[in-house]
Amino acid sequence: MPISPPARILLGPGPSNVHPRVLRALGTPLIGHLDPAFIELMEETKRLLRKTFMTANPLTLPISATGSAGMEACLVNLLEPGDTAIVGVNGVFGTRMADIVERCGATPVKVEAPWGHIIEPDAVASALRTVPQAKLVAVVHAETSTGAWQPLEDIGRLVRAAGMLLVVDCVTSLAGCPVRVDEWLIDASYSGTQKCLSCPPGLSPLTFGPRAVEALHRRRSTVRSWYLDLTMIERYWGDERVYHHTAPISMNYALLEALRLVDEEGLEVRWARHERHHRALKAGLAAMGLALAAQENHQLWTLNSVGIPDRVDDVAVRKALLAEFGLEIGGGLGPLKGKVWRIGLMGESSTEANVLFVLSALGRVLPRFGYAVEAGAGVAAAARELARTAPQHVS
Numbered sequence: 001m002p003i004s005p006p007a008r009i010l011l012g013p014g015p016s017n018v019h020p021r022v023l024r025a026l027g028t029p030l031i032g033h034l035d036p037a038f039i040e041l042m043e044e045t046k047r048l049l050r051k052t053f054m055t056a057n058p059l060t061l062p063i064s065a066t067g068s069a070g071m072e073a074c075l076v077n078l079l080e081p082g083d084t085a086i087v088g089v090n091g092v093f094g095t096r097m098a099d100i101v102e103r104c105g106a107t108p109v110k111v112e113a114p115w116g117h118i119i120e121p122d123a124v125a126s127a128l129r130t131v132p133q134a135k136l137v138a139v140v141h142a143e144t145s146t147g148a149w150q151p152l153e154d155i156g157r158l159v160r161a162a163g164m165l166l167v168v169d170c171v172t173s174l175a176g177c178p179v180r181v182d183e184w185l186i187d188a189s190y191s192g193t194q195k196c197l198s199c200p201p202g203l204s205p206l207t208f209g210p211r212a213v214e215a216l217h218r219r220r221s222t223v224r225s226w227y228l229d230l231t232m233i234e235r236y237w238g239d240e241r242v243y244h245h246t247a248p249i250s251m252n253y254a255l256l257e258a259l260r261l262v263d264e265e266g267l268e269v270r271w272a273r274h275e276r277h278h279r280a281l282k283a284g285l286a287a288m289g290l291a292l293a294a295q296e297n298h299q300l301w302t303l304n305s306v307g308i309p310d311r312v313d314d315v316a317v318r319k320a321l322l323a324e325f326g327l328e329i330g331g332g333l334g335p336l337k338g339k340v341w342r343i344g345l346m347g348e349s350s351t352e353a354n355v356l357f358v359l360s361a362l363g364r365v366l367p368r369f370g371y372a373v374e375a376g377a378g379v380a381a382a383a384r385e386l387a388r389t390a391p392q393h394v395s
C-alpha cells in the first residue's frame with residue numbers, strides 16, 4: 001500500500017505547503033552527483049541562491065541537512081576552541097546558537113532580550129565593548145519561536161566597525177521578507193528549505209562572504225565537524241568537483257525548482273505578498289480580540305505568534321483545527337508553551353485563501369472552548385484589509 005498522508009493546510013512554523021512543481025521535481029529520475037547534467041543544475045542553484053540572498057558571494061550553496069546544520073556549519077567553520085562569540089538570545093534559536101558555540105569549544109557571551117522582543121543594537125554595541133576579543137556576533141533575523149523580526153542594518157555596521165564577523169540566521173525570513181546579505185554587511189548566513197522557499201525540509205542554503213572565507217582559510221585547527229567542513233564541501237560545489245559526500249540529488253532538484261518559482265515571482269513581489277497577508281491576518285485576529293505577541297513594529301510577516309486567551313486550552317484547539325479542518329498551526333515553545341499559537345504564512349502557504357480559512361476555522365472552534373467570538377468578525381476584517389491592499393490587476 002502506498003503511503004497516503006492526509007491533506008493538510010500547513011500554517012505552522014514550517015514546513016509550509018509545497019508547490020506541485022516542486023513535488024514533481026522530487027520524482028524526477030536520478031542522475032549521479034558528478035554527472036555533468038547535475039553539475040549544470042548545481043551552478044543554476046548557486047546562481048539563484050545568490051540572487052535570493054542578495055549577495056555576490058561565490059561560496060553560496062545548500063548544506064545537505066536541515067536548517068540546524070546550516071547554523072552548525074556557520075559556527076563550526078568560523079569558531080575554534082578558545083574563541084569567543086557574542087550571541088543574541090531572545091528565543092529558541094538564539095539559545096540553540098549559544099549551545100552550538102559551546103560545543104565548538106568556544107565561549108558564548110549572550111546578549112539577552114525578553115522573548116518576543118528584538119535585540120537592541122545598543123545592547124550589541126555594549127557587548128562589543130565588553131568583549132572586544134570576540135570573533136563573531138550571531139543573531140537570528142526571524143525568531144520563529146516568538147515572531148520577532150530583528151533589524152540588522154545597525155548591527156551590521158557596528159560589527160563591521162569592531163572588525164568581527166556577523167552571522168545571521170535567515171531560516172524564517174529568506175524569500176519571505178527582505179534579506180540583503182551584502183548591503184547589510186552580513187558575513188555568513190544560512191536558511192532552511194521548508195519555510196518561505198516552500199520546499200520539503202532537508203537542505204540548508206548557506207552563504208559565506210569574503211571575510212568569512214578568509215577566517216575559514218586562516219584557521220589554526222581543522223574544522224571540528226567532518227561532515228560540515230566547508231573547506232572540503234567548497235571543493236565539490238566549486239570548480240574541482242571533488243567527492244565529499246553524495247549530494248541528496250532529489251532534494252537538490254526540489255530546491256532548484258523552488259528557487260525558480262521564487263525567481264519567476266520576483267523577490268519584491270513575493271515580499272509584498274507576505275506583508276499583505278500578514279496584515280490581513282493581524283486585522284482579522286484583532287477583530288476577534290486576539291493580539292500578536294511579538295513587539296509592535298517588529299512583527300514578522302512570515303510567522304505570527306498569537307496570544308492564547310485565558311483559560312482556552314491550547315492543545316485542544318490545535319487538535320480540533322487539525323481534525324476538523326485539516327489545518328495545522330503551531331504551539332508555543334519553551335516559556336511560550338501554552339501561551340501562544342504560531343501561525344506561519346510562508347511561501348506557498350501565504351495566500352488570501354489561507355488567511356480567510358484560518359480565521360474562519362478559529363471563529364468556529366474557539367467558542368466551543370470558552371472564547372466567545374462574533375461569527376465572521378475575523379474574516380470580515382481580514383477581507384476588508386485584503387480589498388484595501390489588493391494588487392492592481394492590469395487587464
Ligand SMILES: Cc1ncc(COP(=O)(O)O)c(C=O)c1O
Pocket residue numbers: 013014066067068069071093140142143144145169171172192201
Ligand atoms: C529561526 C530558525 N533557525 C533554525 C531552525 C532549525 O531548522 P531545522 O529545524 O530545519 O533544523 C529553525 C527551525 O524552525 C528556525 O526557525
